[in-house]
Amino acid sequence: MLEGRNAVVTGAAQGIGLEIAKVFCANGARVVLGDRDGDAARAAAEELAAAGGSAVGVSCDVTAPEEVDELVRTCVDTYGALDVFVNNAGVTRDATLRKMTLDDFETVVDVHLKGTWLGTRAASLVMREQGRGAIVNISSLSGKVGFVGQTNYSAAKAGVVGLTKAAAKELAHLGVRVNAVQPGLIRTAMTEAMRKDIWDAKEREVPLQRAGEPVEVANAVLFLASDLSSYITGTVIEVTGGRGM
Structure with a gap:
């Protein structure tokens, strides 16, 4: 689905x-x-290359404009073009309003919202010249419904949706599509660190009665990155098992 794409x-x-x-x-992408x-990025890229893929890993702080620009340049210099950009980087600093520090709030908003804006801007500058490209931003169900202890995360992820729609309108006439994915309860190392009773309660909130797997989110991103979604822009796909509908 992404043969020859970078x-x-x-x-x-x-x-x-x-x-x-x-x-x-x-699916054929570099x-x-x-x-x-x-170091972890380079190790992951080596793992993908060993499995037959084409991948390179680089250090990038998504809140630093010059590092995001360099990330884009690395793709263009290494592979010749930039066809897909996925803004996925994120952190959490959960706490109630009473206990959350300003630093906790600003860190989460900077990484998720500012980082996504910087990535979208840097990618779009290349893609608009090419006359094509797909940008996929990772939001969250938390940005749709809000979760206790996540005023920072919910605000940032809701902002990602607004950014996605505004950027989609700006870039559509240039051949660049911008969409978002909102994962719900996904089984990762972070979520599996929850207490079992809390995890079980969250799973019961899911109509499909289970947590999602990372590959189920990845498949939605693949769809939005590929030509199967060639007439889709400014949309949000929920990968939540029906939770929050």
Whole structure:
């Protein structure tokens, strides 16, 4: 589905980001993995290359404009073009309003919202000249319904949706599509660290009665990155098992 395409995925050293990179490689894409942990990104890229994919890993702090620009340049210089950009990098600093520090709030908003804006801007500057491209932003169900202890995360992820729709309107006439994915409860190392009673309660909220797997998010991103979604822009796909509908 992505044969001959060149893609960048941020926050790709582990979790959902790494799964997206794996699915992209399995579908023919050449992938640049960006992550704040450069060593982990390079190790992940080596793993993908050993499995037959084409991938390179680089260090990138998505809140630093010059590093995001360099991430895009790495893809263009290495592979010749930039066809897909996935803004996936994220952090959490959960706490109630009373206990959340300003630093906790600003860190989460900077990584998720500012980072997505910087990635979208940098990618679009290349894609508009090419006359084609697909940008996929990772939001969250938390940005739709809001979750206790996540005023920072919910605000940032809701902002990603607004950014996606505004950017889609700006870039559509240039041949660049911008869409978002909102995962719900997904089985990752972070979520599996929850207490079992809390995890079980959250699963019961899902109409499909189970948590999602990272590959199920990656497959939705693959769809939006591919020509199967050629007439889709400014949309949000929920990968939630029906939770929050």
